[in-house]
Structures are given as structure tokens and as C-alpha cells.
Amino acid sequence: MTNSANGKIHLWAFLQGIGFFPGGWRDEKAQPSRVFERSYYEDIARMVEAACFDAIVFGDQLQGRDAAGRTPERLAIPTLDPFTLLSVMGGVTERVGLVATVSTTYAEPGEVAAKFAALNYLSDGRAGWNIVTTAHPNSAWNFGEPELLEKALRYKRAAGFVDATEHVWKQAVGEAGGAFANEWFAFDAARGTPTAPQGRPAIVQAGQSEDGRDFAASCAEAVFCPAPTIEAGQEFRNDIRARAAAKGRDPDGLIIMPGLAFVLGDTEDEARAKHARMLDFADDGLCIEYLSESIGYDLTRHAPDGPIPIEDICASCEFPAGMIRAMLQPSVDAGKTLVEHCRDYATKPRGHNIFVGTPEQMAEMMATWVDAGACDGFTLQPGFMPAELEIFCEKVVPILQEKGVLRRAYQGPTLREHLGLSGAPW
């Protein structure tokens, strides 16, 4: 998207939980209690809109954060419903996009279509849908299912699901009839929905596997992904664009938005000290709980300084044992204790690029990535909330605007326009 008036760097604020670092909620400037208050979301929405971000994004899960029934005590894990938060944030803003993560595995297309239509209507055309297929085995149990649908089938269902929702939205504007049927879904009449400027939510996708990439290339208008290095970003972006072209799509019709966690300081030393503090907040107890949650096995029952209980874990963890064994075996072979492995795991959360430095350096890095074709923008994951996002908006945004790579004002009212897409999807 090289529309110069629109700026070439796209910015999204990824706001799930209390920030990127598992211990960040303990910082004196973090506000973990306010995530249960309306004013917190209203303040952040206004701030992000003033900084001309494309959108606010919330991730989501469909399971409690417990490991074998025990919910971690030291992890801050508020996962409030994304639709609710975005609807509240839309109520006090006029431009910023509102992207909700919603799974296609445990819902009906008619219900999801109606919710997005409501968000799109109330926000006057600013809704976006980050499509996920749910990967946590426990999610199935919350919906009365014995086990998760196998991955390839989940993506097939997702494709059928998107077609069905599309039908509902088209029907609302008179572009489709009532009845619909495909391999997965059949209904006699679309649940009536209101219409809104951009017709339907902008479609976002976050899968990185073969299935996920193919799905993104088929229908996504923006892709959220991890990219720890510029080369990883280039590889991913080129791959998705090639897949989209092979499907007959214009590769410029979708943007690549890798995650970017960050810790900012006025000097490099200050930023590094703050980063070290973020990691220190993750004490041993937290690190052990963090891995417990990630593998679905309660490690707090084992001695922290003992060996990694790999056989016990593989015998009863809630994730597939083969996957967990592959993940743990290198540390077992290296003779690491349980707590040593957990410390390593908690300091490098989730494979995203972590920037630590000054606002000038961050702006320079962002422009370099975009110029190198490694991405079209960034899904920003503040180290902790709201202070790090405030610093970004106050100090990095003006530098990006000065460089001419970030818009100073929104060019249009809808999220699709912020993303550089043509006004209407149909």
C-alpha cells in the first residue's frame, strides 16, 4: 500500500491482557486493575485514534488459562470478551478500526455474522474480523465436544464458515438470496442484519502453518504473524503475496502486519534497564506457571530445582504429548533443571520481534523493515499497559509522521480505507 497520503506504515495496537511480558503487570506504571473498567478502554481508544492507528486488535481464547484444572496465580490473564471491549471503544471514537478475534470452530456463522454486523453498524463501518480456528484442546470441553477438530478440517470449516457469513452480509444489502448451503453449513434464510458503510468487516488472518498461509492468501485482507527478523518478514510477505497472486488475487489487496513487542527508553541504557526489569518481574514461580499453562500440565507440584519431569508431563499433559516432548527434549538433554527451562521459556514469549531502544531507533527500524519489503506495518504489542503504548504514541508517532511514513489524519471513515483497500468489498 504505497498511497502516500495514507502513509505507508500501517499501525495496529494489539491490546490483549496487560501487555507482552508475563510479569509486566507488576511494573509500578502498569494498571492491571483498570482492565476491568470502561474508562481504561475509552482512554486508550482515544489515544490510539489520535495517533492515527489503523486499528485496535484483541486476541482471544476459548478456554480458561488453567493447567490441568489449576489456574496460575502469578500470571495476569484477563481475557475479556473482544466484541465487548471493541464495542465500548467504538462508542467514544469515530475513525479507528476495531478488530475482534473470533474462532470459526465453536460458533454458528449466523451468530458471528450478526455480531460483526452490529459492531460494523454501531461503529459506522470500522469492524474487522481476525479469523482463528482455535488450537487449545481444552476449548472443546467448554462446548460439550470431546476433542478439538483436526487442524486441516478446522481450516476447511473456516473457509466454509467465511463463505456463509459473507452470504449473510451480502443478503443484508440485497446482493444475495436467503438460502445458503455448502459442505459445512446449510440454512434457509439469513439472519437479518443491519448494513453499514464497508459492507462487512475487514478480514484478518493469523495462521502461520501451510493451512493458515493458504487460507490467508484466499480471503485475508491483512495478516498478523510473528517475524523475529527482517529476513523472516521478507520470506513470509513474499510467500503470502505469491500465494495470493497464484489464486488470482492482487497481492496489494492484502497487507502483512507482523507482531512487534517493544520497550522504550529515552536512552538505550534506560530501555535496556526497563527490559531487564520486565524480565525480573517474571520470578521463578511465574515462570513455572507460564510453562504449565502453555503445555496444559501443572508443574507447580514438582521440585523447581529437580529435573524436568518429562515422562510425567507426556503421560498427562493436555496438549499432544509428541509436540510437548519435542519442545522439552533439548533442555532435558542439556541437563537443565525444571526452573532453568521455565526461565528460558518465559523470557522469550511467543516468537515475536522484541525491540528495546529509543524512540528514534524504533522509528528508524520500522521504516527500514517496510522499505525492505519485510512488512506493510506492525502489530504493536506494548511491553505492558498502558504506559508503553503512551510513550509510543507520544514519542515514536511524531517521528514517523515527520518522516512522512505515517498518516497525520485519517483519509476515510472506514477500516477498509485505513488498510488501503477499495471502499466496498463487493
Place this chain on the structure above:
Amino acid sequence: MFLSLSFDIAAIGPGTEPIADFRERVARIGAARPDFVILAGEGEGGAFVPPSLEALVDCAWITGKLTDSCVVAGLPALHSVPFHVARALSAIDFLSGGRSGWMAIAGGAERFDAAYGQDLATAAPDEQAARHDDFIRATQALWDSWDDDALIIDKAAGRYLDSGKVRRVDYRGPHYRTMGPLNAARPPQGYPVLVRDGDGMPTSGIVADVVIGELGSLDAAAEPIKLAKVDSSDSERIDAAKAAVSQGRIAGLHLEGPNALAALESLRDGQSSIVEGKRARPALGLAHPANSYREGALS
């Protein structure tokens, strides 16, 4: 005297109500301060139907505009998923400061069957009532997967919550199974205010917090708050319902019909019972629901 009215988008599809008009109506309702706003439509024969504008997304938005009301999300009773509903209403209750409510609506089920490709509205009445009750109990069980005081949020000690106060509930009913815990804390009100349509599910075994029904039917209802449905263009009906309020038979009026808002404005004789920043349950004289899954609770 409590005052209530229904609210929904005026039109959907190609003739969708302009958003500016919708917002203007909401502002007018907010100024009139009804005690209850029910996000639902009016169906045939006086029964509620789920709204055309999806209730949970609307409820989140509208509680920021209707700050002196308990806002009740009208949900299809047979077609809603407990986990999704429990999750959304937890967030709505937190962000509204404890002013949310919910109603499982029996009416309009054929429309959802058609839209979801299901066949639930053809079931026998008893079977439908069983599913309705099971939906409500499963949703409440998920709220009970967290104790009211599970969150600690002690930065210095590094303790965010008390693990002993969050649990799997493993709810198993005739229609719904759900494990929990919910990935959302128990709502500030314990459960959002539960409202029942007196014309909805006659054989339901659920006693709600509020029932809204025909004046003549309310004496037999077990709910602590009873609101009479009245046609807002019928002054005799309004007077009869007001008399019933003075006699203590009912607690207030639910105004129906195209003149509901005008009637609300003329009847509003002072403050709403609900005030911004205060929870609805205590303002309405309703108890905080006990948590039957709590450690040591009698079950």
C-alpha cells in the same frame, strides 16, 4: 415505580435505520432514565423476540450511553451458547459497573432455526423449556467457576489471583455440557440481573429476578420484581397498572408500542432507581447470588 421499555434498531437490511437516527433515539432514552431497557423486539401476542441488532454487542455499546439504566440483553433461548454468553456478559457487567441484565427469549425461535439450519423450535414445549433452563444454569455455572474474590492483583507480592478460587465446574445438563473455568471473572453482580418474559416459556423451572408479563398473570409469579406489560397508547391500561403498583402487587410498568418512549417521558416522575457507578442489584433490592461451586458451599 420502575419503568421499562424495549429497544432495538428500527429497521435492518437495505432500509437500515441511519446510525445518526439510532444514536438520537438512544440519547433520548438515556435522558428519560428508564430503570430497565430491554434489548429485544416486540413479537406477536405481546411476547418478546430477540432483537435485530445483536444484543451482546449492542449491550456493550449502549451501557455507555444509558448510564442510569439496567440494560438487559435479549438472547434466543434455544440457540445461544453458554460459554459465549457467560464470557460476554462478564465483560459487559464489569464495563457497565454492574448494570447488565439478560433475558433468554423463547419467541422468534423459528427465525433462528432458519438462520442457523437447526430444528429446535419444533420440539415439544416441555423439551424447549428444559433447554431454556439448561442454557441459563450452564451459563450461571460458568460464572461460578470464579469466586467473587478470586482476583488479588498484588503487584509487590506478584499474586494476581487465588488459584483456590478458580475451578473447573464440569457442568453436565440435559442439553449443554461445559467444563470451565470461564476465561473471565465472575461478574461484579455475581450474575447479571435475570429477566423472564411472562409470555415466554410457561413450564420453565427458573425463577428469575424480574418477570415482565400481563398484569393479570403476575400475582402467580414468584419473581421478586414484577413489571406489567402495558400498551403505552392505552391510558386506561396505564392507570390500571399504576394502581397495581400503589397496591404493592407489582413493582412497575414495561411500556410497549410505538408510543413507549413518549409515555416513559411523561411517566418519569423523578430519578431512576439505577445510578451511574452503582450496581443494579442493590439498587433494585436484589440479593447478590451465592456461588454454589465455592469451596465449602452447601450444594
